[in-house]
Amino acid sequence: xxxxxxxxxxxxxxxxxxxxxxxxxxxxxxxxxxxxxxxxxxxxxxxxxxxxxxxxxxxxxxxxxxxxxxxxxxxxxxxxxxxxxxxxxxxxxxxxxxxxxxxxxxxxxxxxxxxxxxxxxxxxxxxxxxxxxxxxxxxxxxxxxxxxxxxxxxxxxxxxxxxxxxxxxxxxxxxxxxxxxxxxxxxxxxxxxxxxxxxxxxxxxxxxxxxxxxxxxxxxxxxxxxxxxxxxxxxxxxxxxxxxxxxxxxxxxxxxxxxxxxxxxxxxxxxxxxxxxxxx
Amino acid sequence: xxxxxxxxxxxxxxxxxxxxxxxxxxxxxxxxxxxxxxxxxxxxxxxxxxxxxxxxxxxxxxxxxxxxxxxxxxxxxxxxxxxxxxxxxxxxxxxxxxxxxxxxxxxxxxxxxxxxxxxxxxxxxxxxxxxxxxxxxxxxxxxxxxxxxxxxxxxxxxxxxxxxxxxxxxxxxxxxxxxxxxxxxxxxxxxxxxxxxxxxxxxxxxxxxxxxxxxxxxxxxxxxxxxxxxxxxxxxxxxxxxxxxxxxxxxxxxxxxxxxxxxxxxxxxxxxxxxxxxxx
Numbered sequence: 001x002x003x004x005x006x007x008x009x010x011x012x013x014x015x016x017x018x019x020x021x022x023x024x025x026x027x028x029x030x031x032x033x034x035x036x037x038x039x040x041x042x043x044x045x046x047x048x049x050x051x052x053x054x055x056x057x058x059x060x061x062x063x064x065x066x067x068x069x070x071x072x073x074x075x076x077x078x079x080x081x082x083x084x085x086x087x088x089x090x091x092x093x094x095x096x097x098x099x100x101x102x103x104x105x106x107x108x109x110x111x112x113x114x115x116x117x118x119x120x121x122x123x124x125x126x127x128x129x130x131x132x133x134x135x136x137x138x139x140x141x142x143x144x145x146x147x148x149x150x151x152x153x154x155x156x157x158x159x160x161x162x163x164x165x166x167x168x169x170x171x172x173x174x175x176x177x178x179x180x181x182x183x184x185x186x187x188x189x190x191x192x193x194x195x196x197x198x199x200x201x202x203x204x205x206x207x208x209x210x211x212x213x214x215x216x217x218x219x220x221x222x223x224x225x226x227x228x229x230x231x232x233x234x235x236x237x238x239x240x241x242x243x244x245x246x247x248x249x250x251x252x253x254x255x256x257x258x259x260x261x262x263x264x265x266x267x268x269x270x271x272x273x274x275x276x277x278x279x280x
Numbered sequence: 281x282x283x284x285x286x287x288x289x290x291x292x293x294x295x296x297x298x299x300x301x302x303x304x305x306x307x308x309x310x311x312x313x314x315x316x317x318x319x320x321x322x323x324x325x326x327x328x329x330x331x332x333x334x335x336x337x338x339x340x341x342x343x344x345x346x347x348x349x350x351x352x353x354x355x356x357x358x359x360x361x362x363x364x365x366x367x368x369x370x371x372x373x374x375x376x377x378x379x380x381x382x383x384x385x386x387x388x389x390x391x392x393x394x395x396x397x398x399x400x401x402x403x404x405x406x407x408x409x410x411x412x413x414x415x416x417x418x419x420x421x422x423x424x425x426x427x428x429x430x431x432x433x434x435x436x437x438x439x440x441x442x443x444x445x446x447x448x449x450x451x452x453x454x455x456x457x458x459x460x461x462x463x464x465x466x467x468x469x470x471x472x473x474x475x476x477x478x479x480x481x482x483x484x485x486x487x488x489x490x491x492x493x494x495x496x497x498x499x500x501x502x503x504x505x506x507x508x509x510x511x512x513x514x515x516x517x518x519x520x521x522x523x524x525x526x527x528x529x530x531x532x533x534x535x536x537x538x539x540x541x542x543x544x545x546x547x548x549x550x551x552x553x554x555x556x557x558x559x560x
Binding site for chain 2: 088181184185194197198202205208262277
């Protein structure tokens with residue numbers, strides 16, 4: 001486990017997000033430029049380990065990276081800069097929006113189950129089932145008893161995933177309200193970013209303390225041995241990308257996968273190719 | 281349309297693959313090192329155009345990149361090096377294997393339909409519905425009349441996709457039998473690549489002329505205005521990656537998409553943010 005993992009992994013018990021500085025950069029003292037190079041330097045290892053995971057799909061193993069955070073916290077940036085370091089052939093990204101009419105006719109985990117990575121794949125959730133205990137709680141889309149039920153359902157669900165071979169990495173992208181304001185203003189300043197902006201985003205800011213409280217409870221209730229939470233200070237984009245790169249690397253390394261050994265006689269196959277009738 | 285598109289796009293009529301040198305590098309005279317830099321240089325434009333496509337998903341537009349080719353022709357390499365230049369959030373890769381029992385209970389296009397990119401997304405097929413007129417023909421998994429039906433079904437299907445907003449880019453990765461032999465040997469030499477090798481790959485080589493004939497007929501029968509075929513000389517990996525990068529860039533540029541204009545008053549939203557009660 002890297003120092004990044006130790007620095008960000010929650011300890012069991014109550015969570016106080018106000019005690020974690022979103023502009024901090026634990027376990028890394030380099031500059032932004034150095035941090036960007038350090039991330040790029042993870043690329044070859046990440047790509048090789050992902051391929052090794054893919055090669056081992058008969059083992060049934062997979063990875064699930066869950067990205068949660070407020071608007072503008074940088075889920076898209078992590079996808080582009082960190083997840084983008086591995087081949088898209090080995091990645092399945094799902095961006096969860098408001099549930100469709102069909103999805104609403106099922107339990108909240110129904111659509112999540114369908115989006116799980118198959119063996120050999122790194123699944124990435126851009127938002128996730130946690131919306132169902134975050135926005136659902138803050139906006140009272142579900143009552144208290146139902147939210148309670150969901151914490152339990154989530155921990156049981158994630159335990160099942162872990163037991164069946166999925167390594168789960170849950171990251172909360174922690175930004176400050178001031179940083180969000182800057183990023184929303186930046187979206188308004190750039191016509192190429194207007195499509196990302198929604199006036200409702202400003203209304204949601206009034207609920208910032210309620211979201212923080214909902215996160216704190218959700219993190220506490222669903223932080224388990226099988227599926228630990230990491231809080232990633234995310235006011236610095238480069239640091240956020242680098243930290244999650246390290247967590248992904250730790251997850252893949254921790255699976256301890258070897259290249260599968262040949263189930264055929266390698267020398268015999270070399271001879272067959274050497275001796276073959278010319279093909280053209 | 282770039283010179284790469286002109287160089288690789290088939291002309292209507294009979295196809296003679298023996299007349300296309302797999303080691304050629306049309307429209308590009310640089311070295312391997314220069315070609316790799318040239319591909320990397322496409323990255324920012326590809327990434328921006330993909331984001332623009334995503335931003336325009338209300339328009340219903342999408343891209344479908346079809347990669348077909350013999351074993352070792354480099355479909356995985358194109359995914360890693362070319363498709364990997366855009367954010368995985370905007371890409372959906374489907375690798376088609378032998379059909380499952382459930383898939384066999386449906387028309388051959390049933391599983392293809394389910395894998396199509398949604399609006400705003402670049403879908404990539406690593407193998408595709410073309411297997412159903414290639415291996416199916418060579419190995420007689422389907423009779424002559426059924427193969428005939430499939431050519432027609434494919435052109436109608438692809439026309440519907442194009443008419444409903446999908447830009448289709450079909451690439452045949454054209455390698456020589458000698459180059460395949462080298463690549464199979466390289467897989468045998470490297471224990472990290474044994475998992476990619478199957479002794480059956482050597483048996484398939486005996487059918488090389490039959491596969492070539494099947495490709496020639498399939499390319500001719502399914503090369504349409506709505507969904508043109510490109511034959512990419514692929515003995516040089518770097519050239520293959522660069523050429524397909526250019527085709528993808530051409531496809532995205534050809535969609536002529538602008539950033540969506542704001543459906544809100546930008547100045548008003550700036551004022552709202554400036555005037556808001558401090559959030560913390």
